[in-house]
Amino acid sequence: MDEQAQWRDWLTLLRTPGLGPAGLRERLTAAQGRADRVLARLRQEAALLAPEARAWLERPDEARLAADLDWLAAPNHHLLRCTEPDFPPLLEHIPQAPVALFVSGDTSLLLRPQVAVVGARSASAAGKSVAGAFARQLAQAGFVITSGLADGIDGAAHQAALTEGLPTIAVIGTGPDRVYPRKHRPLQAQVEAAGAVVSEFLPGTAARADHFPRRNRIIAGLSLGTLVVEAGLQSGSLITARLAGEQGREVFAVPGSIHNPLARGCHRLIKEGVRLVEGASEIVETLAPAARALGVELARRLDQSPEAGTERDRLPSDGRRDDPDYRRLLDALGHAPAALDELAERTGQTAAVLSSMLLMLELEGRVEGLAGGRYQRLPGV
Template sequence: MSSNSMYSEIRAAMIASQMDLSFRKEVIRRVSEGAVLSELMKQWESEKQPEVCGVLEKFQPEREIEKGLAEKIEFLSITDSRYPELLSQIEDAPLILYARGQIEMAHDLSFAVVGARHASFYGMEQARRFSRVLSDAGLTIVSGMALGIDQAAHEAALKGSGRTVAVLGCGVDVVYPSENESLYHRIAEQGLILSEYPFGAEPRAYHFPRRNRILSGLSLGVLVVEAHERSGSLITAYQALEQGREVFAMPGPVHHITSRGTHRLIREGAELVEAPEEILMAMAGSSHLSVNSKERRQKNFQFTEEFAAGKVIPEEQSEKEEDERHKKIVELLMKQSRDYDGLLEFSGMSPSDFARVMTELEVEGKVRKNFSGYYELG
């Protein structure tokens, strides 16, 4: 592909990535059928397609590309041969990835290690142990560069093979959290940092559930080390399930609140692991895993209907729509506490949308379940 053609593809992918979910899915469908993304975008721009014009009023892809060249950031559009193959097969694959570091790691056999930000000493030690062994065995460790378990996983991988990928919920040039600035620069030098968000994009609560689909999508499997019962790490597990990935959970002390999420995953069918070698044995041959294999998903990780209804796989709504849904739940709970079914009925949402919104609100600490089983404001 010529440099001009690559520029056009990157520009088109950046514009399309700012569209809503239905538009992005249409782009992916058309491209999978052989359409050239840059030609599609050229046509839509010439026709003054409203959605495209709306994006271009507030987003300037040319500036993004210029900044990338100046800061040695690479761009991977979904049509680029360097785009991660496993990730390209998931639903709503990111149309563009901003990449800082060792770009070839995007094609490594990878494994995700995630867990609680406020992890225990036990959790941190286990995250380091598992990540180091998996790294030394040849797997690239993927995580989200958060404090706690993510941090431990990245650090252990850097001490091992040195191969680790951080997937951010902000711009690739934004260091978040600030406490991990040193880690950020080490990963940028030795590993790879990825984001689908534009330069300067601040970390927002609604970015992280979407980020998690990339984290699991890059990986052959996911290990949850420690997690609260409504932890964002469970979102990654839900999405890994949908993508046909192997899901593992590590048991912890029964009196620790950060054991509740992993124990719940184990009860519902995640594979309990006590040693990293168990993961290596389970993953043997998984490089040939078909991410579309529904039979494999059902065989390896069965969720009950109730738990599956809690899958937090965000159908990308606009920020305004998401805020309105959150606001509606908060307003209902300002009047009185309610049980789950009552709150669902008054919300007017579908069960899947309601489960997603409630999980997000609980993760953010805005709502909680009291001792009587009723929901109230956090």
């Protein structure tokens, strides 16, 4: 089957009314990921389907499918399917895991360790400044900043990463060809060019209130941890925090003034046992083991793939091979195990900076962490 036909089958399946993600994933698994086989089975069972689904399968809207295919044909536009080996492994374990994601930009970023930074749309200037500072430091530490492209805290987090020349991921509550809010059209274009814009919703889908909780589960699901900066008691960010907790992820909250109504959501989270943080280094330290485990899981998945070599080539290095600081660190490390304090003395870098750099090198398979807090450069690097 040619590629165009495969995409058409997938889009036809995704547009079939009434098929929930759990049932669709089950059908795809049984059909070994073949959308055409799932469609054939659905048509055989047409009498059991809802009238809307039956009508769509009998006569799909060819104009709509053609528009979907046109969107996919554009440069850097992708449909990332759950049957592919580089589908984000963290999303596999969340309730109602998505069947596919529309991505504008670099799909490999979705495999990187991420931190979600979320908060109030009506954030204060101080709150946006705090969010930007956390996002900037986390991005510098090697984590991709993930958020929802909303006004306020979300926008400040995305912009902080972009200002540092580092990628960021925006998960949106519309189709991948829409922008919400409209004022963020330039920001969405920047994110797409330097990072990735992600949507579970089909092209042409407009913003709706119920889309944003669904978007929030993906923000939380992609991320190793979620940081909440300024949130009222009715904030949608608390939904993201709750979903992250239910998914077994770390949740962090920044405290604020007792007189600030936008601090009350964060204070409630802290009372409920969420980790209070005052600096990005606390998040980096907490998430480092999970980031290493994610790297191990990703390597295992790709090694089992028949296209393992191709997929591994797609893993990002962000120019670290040519970065003088990383080159200096590798030269200082040599091929004998060395402790962090030794490397700090050899390079002049702080332990916090070195920890972040070594984490990224370890995830790229260039450095191995050993017992006793030592590190060793791998052969051939």
